[in-house]
Amino acid sequence: MFNNSIWLKGIKTKANKKVTQDLETDILIVGGGITGLTTAYFLKNKKVILIDKDKIGYGKTAFSTGKITYLQDNLLKGNKEKENLYLQSQIEAINIIKNIVIENNIKCDYESNLSFLYATNKKERKKIKKIEKILLRNNISYKVKENNNLYNSIYSIKVDDTAVINPVKYMLELKNILAKEIDIYENSIATDYEFIENRFKVKVNNNYITSKILIVATHYPFSMSLGLVPFKTHIEKSFLAAMNVDKNKKFNAISQNGNHSIRFYTKSQDDYMVYCSVSNRLSKNIDNEKLVKNLLWEIKSRFNNKVKYIWSNTDIMSSDSIPLSGRLNKNLYIATGYSTWGLTNGTISAKVISDLIIGLDNKYTSLLDPNRMSNIVNLIVNNMKIAKTYILSKTIKEYSFYKRNVNVYIENGIRYGKYIDDKNVEHIVYNKCPHMKCNLIFNFMDKTWDCPCHASRFDIDGNVISAPANYSIKVEKK
Ligand SMILES: Cc1cc2nc3c(=O)[nH]c(=O)nc-3n(C[C@H](O)[C@H](O)[C@H](O)COP(=O)(O)OP(=O)(O)OC[C@H]3O[C@@H](n4cnc5c(N)ncnc54)[C@H](O)[C@@H]3O)c2cc1C
Structure with a gap:
């Protein structure tokens, strides 16, 4: 089974130039x-x-x-x-x-x-x-x-x-x-x-x-x-x-x-x-x-x-x-x-x-119009649900579905996420989304850290895969 979109199978593209100057x-x-x-x-x-x-x-x-x-x-x-x-x-x-x-x-x-x-x-x-x-x-x-x-x-x-x-x-x-x-x-x-x-x-x-x-x-x-x-x-x-x-x-x-x-x-x-x-x-x-x-x-x-x-x-x-x-x-x-x-x-x-x-x-x-006033009741309910997700993401320390090769822990007040790969290599990242500070959840299917609030995603080394986050969660090695 191919763990990716059917439309991407076999697609190979060459990247254009990247921005390297003003x-x-x-x-x-x-x-x-x-x-x-x-x-x-x-x-x-x-x-x-x-x-x-x-x-x-x-x-x-x-x-x-x-x-x-x-x-x-x-x-x-x-x-x-x-x-x-x-x-x-x-x-x-x-x-x-x-x-x-x-x-x-x-x-x-x-x-x-x-x-x-x-x-x-x-x-x-x-x-x-x-x-x-x-x-x-x-x-x-x-x-x-x-x-x-x-x-x-x-x-x-x-x-x-x-x-x-x-x-x-x-x-x-x-x-x-x-x-x-x-x-x-x-x-x-x-x-x-x-x-x-x-x-x-x-x-x-x-x-x-x-x-x-x-x-x-x-x-x-x-x-x-x-x-x-x-x-x-x-x-x-x-x-x-x-x-x-x-x-x-x-x-x-x-x-x-x-x-x-x-x-x-x-x-x-x-x-x-x-x-x-x-x-x-x-x-x-x-x-x-x-x-x-x-x-x-x-x-x-x-x-x-x-x-x-x-x-x-x-x-x-x-x-x-x-x-x-x-x-x-x-x-x-x-x-x-x-x-x-x-x-x-x-x-x-x-x-x-x-x-x-x-x-x-x-x-x-x-x-x-992106500035239009939307349905106010929906807006309030929506924001209450978002707040609930945020609070839950902050308070739940251990998810029952986490396995032995994944760990979330706090050291000197900083929250980290650790994933240990098949070769026993540890991949440690910050466990907080740079977008709005929700705690991240490990996704075993794709081996990514996912934000439960706004869908940002990071690979096991902390690189951003999906917006809205645009900063990585990498922990620089000392
Ligand atoms: C399960 C599912 C099925 C769907 N099926 C359909 C369907 O059949 N028909 C339909 O009409 N819609 C469908 N949709 C909706 C559709 O997939 C999306 O709404 C649509 O593809 C969004 O297009 P986009 O251009 O906004 O985003 P994207 O296709 O994500 O394009 C945004 C681009 O911006 C880039 N980007 C992001 N952040 C930055 C940054 N900071 N700097 C530079 N670049 C950045 C990304 O790399 C990306 O290439 C479906 C949605 C779901 C969830």
Whole structure:
């Protein structure tokens, strides 16, 4: 079994140059996932620098299921105007991706595909009925199936103008197109920024990039001052598996409660089903090994197919499930909070941001506005849950699932984490996330230290794997 995303298997890329000196530009895009690359695509005839802390194409987008659909689990927003606009924004994003693929002849296994939304109980069916009203208001035709034999569903609706892609191939092809037009730097991490004399001064690999415009497309903004995102969002995590099936079926599906998601993919003539399990608050997903066991058991009992790939992904959930994307102030832009639909939301965020910069009207600007007042009740509940995670991370000293080769201990008031590898070598790191000081938890599946609050991840030697942390937890050897 390959312990990584199916889209990354066999991918070998050469990194572009990295930032080693001070630079100047008009537009700096930080982050080369679907958001940063698409924004760069729309702004490619301007003076743009795009940087990524790793190699491009290895961020959260590479761990998604690669569905490009508007038939989503969270279309109900409690407000007709928002529901209509949100739905339209997703359809526009699908068209943008389709056009980019066609215009540039991008080979990313793009396939037009049916999307199902299904209910497994009466409560979910009621919600789907409400979603049907949104579709009808927007003149979208769909088909209903009572008692569909699809994954225990009692009711489902389907639309036929959606698609699936291989997200890694899409990003890497976009990178190649952009490399001819803009400056791309990889292995270049932004750690801080200042606004001085009408310019942003961004610290990158201990050098500075000065820019008139700053676009933060790092999935999770790299500084708290960028939109106070930790207080407006929470993180959810899911495990995914790709298993062998007899035949690639030309549809994708999601359960109305968002707990199961399915698509198919053909790789080197083998057909796979990509299956995604229950999405949960990150803080509930502490014992990764147990969650993986649960997923494998679920797959065995439901499908009995051989699992070839297994991986996990996290996403940032906004309190109203609408992105926080656009102008934060004057020349500063962020794009985040995609609530598990970031291929479409990253694309529409890129369009809104580039339109704002170019000076074009975009009807989704206020829908996505990162400064908007969100649902206040959700915000309060969310912050209470985050505070609980933080306090728990501080008070629980020993997790019952820790094994003998992992230890967390305090020495001279400092908290350390120790992992002893197969060759008996000790890897000691600080056990505190540099982002917001949550204590870290060891993830046996990936051999990483994970933050239960905001999803930062570090390897056993303390190097940052995933934002929002942008400083390592290495203990310098004396
Ligand atoms: C289980 C699961 C399945 C999903 N499936 C789908 C799906 O089928 N369809 C869909 O629409 N959405 C899906 N999503 C959501 C989607 O994966 C994300 O919302 C989306 O990929 C986020 O894109 P991004 O560009 O914001 O982030 P990323 O792809 O993570 O890109 C951000 C980039 O910024 C770089 N970076 C980070 N910090 C720094 C820094 N300080 N300096 C420089 N660079 C930095 C990173 O290296 C990375 O390359 C899924 C989510 C989950 C959890």
